[in-house]
Amino acid sequence: MSGHSRELLRLLWIIPPTLTFTSLVGTINVVSGSSMQPSLNPEGPNQRDVVVVDRWSIIARHRYNRGDVVSLRSPLNPDLIIVKRILALGGDTVQTLPPYPDKEVRVPDGYAWVEG
Numbered sequence: 001m002s003g004h005s006r007e008l009l010r011l012l013w014i015i016p017p018t019l020t021f022t023s024l025v026g027t028i029n030v031v032s033g034s035s036m037q038p039s040l041n042p043e044g045p046n047q048r049d050v051v052v053v054d055r056w057s058i059i060a061r062h063r064y065n066r067g068d069v070v071s072l073r074s075p076l077n078p079d080l081i082i083v084k085r086i087l088a089l090g091g092d093t094v095q096t097l098p099p100y101p102d103k104e105v106r107v108p109d110g111y112a113w114v115e116g
Contacts, residue, residue, distance in 0.1 A: 027053045029071060031083050035116050051083070064089065064112055072114070084114035 032048045053071050064070065064086055074080040088094045090109035096102060107113050 023055070025056050027055070029053055029081065029083070035084075066092075069116075070112075070114065083116070085116040086112045087115050088113035 029051050030048050031051055034044070058064065066086055066089060068086045069083060070086060071081050071083050074082045088107045089112050090107050092107045092113070094105045094107060094113050096105055105113070
C-alpha cells in the first residue's frame with residue numbers, strides 16, 4: 001500500500017468519530033464582537049474568546065433554560081453562527097424595544113427569545 005493510500009485511509013478513519021463528536025458532544029468556536037459583553041470578549045470588540053459549545057447537555061436533558069448562552073444560525077445570514085443568551089421561552093411575554101414594531105411579544109411554544 002502506497003504512502004498516499006495509507007494517508008487517505010487514516011483520513012477516512014478519523015472522519016466518522018470526528019463528525020459523531022461534533023454532532024453529539026461539542027465543538028470549539030471563536031466568538032468576536034461586543035454583543036455579549038461582558039460575558040464574552042470583556043476586553044473589547046476587537047478581542048476574540050474561544051468557547052466550547054456543549055451539545056451533550058441539551059441532548060441529555062432535552063431543554064433550554066432562561067439565561068443559557070446558546071449558539072445558533074443567524075436568521076439574517078444562515079452562513080453565520082451567532083452566540084446569544086436566552087431571555088424568554090415559549091409562553092413568556094417579552095417587552096420589546098424599538099425598532100421592533102410591537103411593544104410586547106408572546107414567545108410561541110417551542111421557541112426562545114434570544115438577545116445579546
